[in-house]
Amino acid sequence: MVKMSEKIIRYDLETEIDHGIEVSNLAYATAKELGLAENLCYELAVAGMVHDIGKLRLSRYMSGEENPLVIEEIKYVRRHTQLGCEVLKKRGYSPFVLEAVYYHHENYDGSGYPENLRGEEIPLGSRILRVCDTYAALTEKRPYRDAFGQETAFRMMIDEVKNFDMQIFLAFQRAIHKS
Template identity: 60%
Template sequence: MAERMREYKKKYPIIRISVAKEIMHGICVSNLAYRIGKEMNFSQEECYDLAVAGFLHDIGKMELVKYVYGHEEETLTIEEIKYVRRHSALGADALERMGYSPNIVEMVRYHHENCDGSGYPLNLTREDIPMGARVIRVCDVFAALTADRPYRKAFDPETAVELMIDEAKNYDIGVFLAFMRVIHEGNLEGLMENRETEEMLRRLTREVEG
């Protein structure tokens, strides 16, 4: 996978930019997930698993560079969207082959499932979605809303939270309340920094960039 990405990045410069954005997104999701885990009194090991899964949750997109990088889902055909939505399963399968823990693999595989059953890949409902995946789901949405997109500017955190409240049925209520407490603590700029996970993220970034 890393060799393929190096070839694509040489051929298509926009992919290098897009991968950099994915890494920044992964860091934000990772640090927020870690803080939510702490807020929910998860064990240290569980919090580190959240941090790893948060950083790597979209790694399956590297198998889909033709469709993902340089495009937005709104510009893709229905068939292309179906293909892109395989990224969570592709990422989980890749991490499983690489020897990551079953807990991390599960979080990556199911991070697009919604508690009301409207997510993918399996339309799972709350009880069937691993707790870690429920945490990553909330963090992924917030990080996406607060980042610039080609078709819109980033929402400020307050607006992002309001938009998420409108879709609260998608989220585990306990996770969402913990997320709200973390957000209201402030220091959102710190989502790009976490000394407790800094070395781990630095190592993972080197692996992803190849």
């Protein structure tokens, strides 16, 4: 018999792998649309795949209930960028990937985390991941809601466009519409 904690861990792992693949593909396509060099496109694909790996180290803090996060859990989830960087650094990932992962929740208007960076202070890779991660999260089914369609996801992102670098957001939209 599979214990509830094992089901949660299996769900978390499967969900994070699927999410990482989606963000990886979106980041690569967006980087190509921006005209970045092939090595940077590849690095962004790698960063997209592993950007949330730190969440897997947070399982013990989470309640496991299929509800949106409660306030007490949010402070732990926000540590996932730091935890992910620690894991990836030990495994020899490039500085570009580490930086992209660490800052991928920074908002262009300075309201994000972990360091409230603003605009061009946010590394390019992180700005790309921010857009791709948001879109992927909106278009994926979650335990507490169904997936949003592409059009609805875009409308929701436009409502929060202050979070994104506009040039990257527009390149992302072009890349999505090409596929």
